[in-house]
Amino acid sequence: MKNKTKYLYLLVLLPFLTVVILFEVIPLIMIIINSFFPDKGGSVTLENYITVFSKPLYKKAILNSVYISCVSSGIGIIIAFFGAKAAHESSGKFHNAFMRVLNMVSNFAGVPLAFAYMIMLGNSGVLLQLGKEIGLDALANYKLYTTSGLTLIYVYFQIPLSTLLLIPAFEGIRKEWQESSLLLGASSTRFWTRIGLPVLMPSILGTISVLFANALAAYATAYALLMNNYALLPINVSGMFVGDVTIRRGLGGALSVCMMLLMVIMILITNRITKRFRKGGAKA
């Protein structure tokens, strides 16, 4: 009797399982399976993957995605390091105001962000006008609708996220270490390159992989700025399924799988390096 009522409670689990299976498990499995079937019909093949890696358009999309994600994560993490260091060293009003700004703008991304940049740096943007007035040609002729313009916008949304993620890591740097290295004659730069950075490295690498994933997946920002006129993984993936074109499940699936694989590769690389740092730390 008792057992029977117990299994009655599996029914309570059922709604959850239904939604998760319908909208998470099956769609993901299907997109992977579809990537191995040609769009014209036929049996299992690697044709779609060969197309992805041989057609210039898709190669370009992968390269652009990787390039923008790497550059924006790199610049983002450098600024975040100094930002988080400053947040750690400050206190009181400055610290609180900074935290508030970071938290507020951490949700500033996508269409609104692209729009704000178009207002500032678009073809008739406010800052371009300013550049003309004061005769600063580099600013007056700035081209936002390019890879570097897109990277600039990506850097913006990487900064608050990465700074917020790095700030807790600085708690691990003890004041005593800094003081004793100073007493032993090390300069502040030397302290950070020889002690501070290695200690922070696991957190920095973890943050980089979050930033990379964040940039790789960003669709709204890029689409709002450049529409479909730019080869970028998320834009090309959407293009395969949405709109007036015939849906290309196989090729779109292969592109999606490539996108997921890029994330996995990034996570594996950072995990690997993190482990090395941890090991080195244990030996010392």
Added chain:
Amino acid sequence: MKKKTTAAHIVIILIGIYLLIPLFATAVYSMFEKWTGLLPEGFSVKHYLTLFTEREFMSALFNTVIICIVPIVITILLVLLALFAVTVYFPRLEKYVQILCMIPYTIQGVILSVSILSLYAGSKGILDNRMVMLVGAYCIIILPYIYQGIRNGLNAVNMPMLLDAAEMLGASKLYGFFRVIVPNIISGITVSSLLAVGIIFGDYVLIRNITGTSFKNVQIYLFLEMKSSSTKASAVFVIIMMTTFLITALVLFLKNKEAKGRAKSAER
């Protein structure tokens, strides 16, 4: 030591300015007739007035509110029921529920949207409905946040003991769960639902890929508007950002309150 804090303050000010300039510039832009020279000209709030009297914008706003609330309520109920069943009756299944809840962290919105779309578009039955697909997709996207919020809440209360007590007093376990446990973890649920509101409110990719432009939320509205009138779009922008900030501020406030409450009870 003094020199160090000054340097830190300079860095903070520089980054702060960099982060606030786009917001500030667009907000100023929205409050003037035109900004083609060095300074904006003709202060006016007419863009805001037109927006709030325009039916299309109000319906986009309404759509946004609805599409934020429905998936969150559904997801909270699903996760509550699932965690109840799992913690009370099937502890061995718990880690599978956890895995299912955390997977969406690693899949991107683009991929989730196209995989749901390609699977169900043109299929027969209720799943072909774009709104059903959209709500389902949102439920999955916010699942990790809702799960984490409820899980953390449940970890903080002694659930088996409370449920036993409720049962001894004659209540069923399910009744006890919803009348005793849930009120105890409501603050954690509120914070995670607000995070979820922030995510859905800021979403563009899922709604565009799944519903096209047939169902407009404010993000889609902004996107369409900025192609035609940048001054009006800047007013939409300001409204979107104000709402976003309000949600973030509320999350921070509730989190701080909770942390303080916890510190107090620890003191005791």
